[in-house]
Structure formats: structure tokens, C-alpha cells
Amino acid sequence: MVALAYTNIFTADIDRLAEFYGTLFDLAEITESRSPIFRGFITECSSIGFSAPDAYDLLGLEPQTTAGDRVLQTFDVGSEAEVRELTARATKLGAAIVKEPFATYYGWFQAVLRDPDGNAFRINSRG
Incomplete structure (x- = not known):
């Protein structure tokens, strides 16, 4: 593995x-x-x-020069309550909410945000 x-x-x-x-x-x-x-x-x-x-x-890499999402970081937490709590905390620290906490069709609960640099990330609970 x-x-x-x-x-x-x-x-x-x-x-x-x-x-x-x-x-x-x-x-x-x-x-x-x-x-x-x-x-x-x-x-x-x-x-x-x-x-x-x-x-x-x-x-030995070249910096990316065009805009666009290339990577999406996902951070797992233990509960829906933690997703909500960390989403609120993230916005206080300078993140922007892309999608409020929601239940996914595959049974997870998550929020989608952008960090202070504009990188997309998720706070997720697998249920």
C-alpha cells in the first residue's frame, strides 16, 4: 500500500x-x-x-504561470460539528467560503473554502 x-x-x-x-x-x-x-x-x-x-x-521546477485550481487539499475531522466549527474558525483566520457545509451524495459532510492565498481546500467528515 x-x-x-x-x-x-x-x-x-x-x-x-x-x-x-x-x-x-x-x-x-x-x-x-x-x-x-x-x-x-x-x-x-x-x-x-x-x-x-x-x-x-x-x-528543478518551473512556477505555474496560469490561474486555475490544480490541487484540492482535504482535511478529515471526526464529526459534522467539527466541520462547522473549523469552517467558522477558518473564516476568522482569513479563509473565504466557497461552499457552506453540506452533505455529499456519497455520505460525507464537508465545506469548501479558499485559504488566504486563494488555494481551495475542504474540511471533511466521512460520517
Whole structure:
């Protein structure tokens, strides 16, 4: 079985975006990996990182130049109440609601938001 170890989000302001997600989900920072171009946090099953633009060169990647959603992060929580609570908390921290908490056709309960950089993410309960 394959396990997703890390997901990274590129951002012009790693401190701001790392603080947003770290505060919203009460995540522990992986301080050993902190650098001027990276911040990482542990989640229950994997880790999430925030990379500054200088990381493109380090990784041999070219920055994306066109607008559009390419990745959707989904954060699982234990209940519908937590989805609602974290959605409200996210908006206080600077997120914008795309879709209010709702029941999906596949039995999950989730909200769709955009973080302060405009990246789409979901707060989800599998029911």
C-alpha cells in the first residue's frame, strides 16, 4: 500500500500560510525541517508543507504561470460539528467560503473554502 507522506503548497508568504493552517488545525511544526524556504507540519496520517518561491529552483521546477485550481487539499475531522466549527474558525483566520457545509451524495459532510492565498481546500467528515 502507498502512503502519502507530504503535500506541499507553494506560496509567496510561507509564514502567513503556515500560520493559517497550523493555527486552524492545531498542527505541530516539524522544526527540524524549518528553513527560509520551507515550513512543515505533522497531521494524523501525513504531513503538509509550505514552500517559498525559491524552492522551485531547489526542486528543478518551473512556477505555474496560469490561474486555475490544480490541487484540492482535504482535511478529515471526526464529526459534522467539527466541520462547522473549523469552517467558522477558518473564516476568522482569513479563509473565504466557497461552499457552506453540506452533505455529499456519497455520505460525507464537508465545506469548501479558499485559504488566504486563494488555494481551495475542504474540511471533511466521512460520517
